[in-house]
Amino acid sequence: GENVEQHPSTLSVQEGDSAVIKCTYSDSASNYFPWYKQELGKRPQLIIDIRSNVGEKKDQRIAVTLNKTAKHFSLHITETQPEDSAVYFCAATLNTGGFKTIFGAGTRLFVKA
């Protein structure tokens, strides 16, 4: 089955710097890759996503890139702010009739003011 690996597990950056989180997936049939942000004690919420027929997508300070050949995708956050501090999860989705989604283990991002 699908396996998603995410690195690093913890990331600490200075406010204003960029943060990059990387994920790899194992099943080449996966064709949708969302990223979720989870603040402490809250539920995960979608921040950006990308389909397998797109190489890059950007939304203000957040961008995601996808390399289908290498089966890896990355989240880029520029000009980080303290409110970006949270746990970020990547995921890969297979169309099995129920759109099975497998998550990475998460990256805890700390943005120091």
Add this chain to the structure above:
Amino acid sequence: NAGVTQTPKFQVLKTGQSMTLQCAQDMNHNSMYWYRQDPGMGLRLIYYSASEGTTDKGEVPNGYNVSRLNKREFSLRLESAAPSQTSVYFCASRPEGTLTGEQFFGPGTRLTVL
């Protein structure tokens, strides 16, 4: 719209006890999911349901059963709870017929098994 709701919010069980976690959504979504979240392990898929009357195993189904009672409700049952099932459980749903798009999560149930 309440979105995705879960009950209870907190639960403490003794080893061997059984319980059912309830989940309901009012967004007319077809697909529903149960995840567990352990520290450092991310969200692991327990079971999912593509539509009313269908369920499929996820990554960690052992020790759990599910019921898709109708389009709105998807329950998770622990028949004989074990300490290894101590976790935060999230239910989620996805809009009908779409691969892309947000999974909407419930607020979670924090379960402790002693």
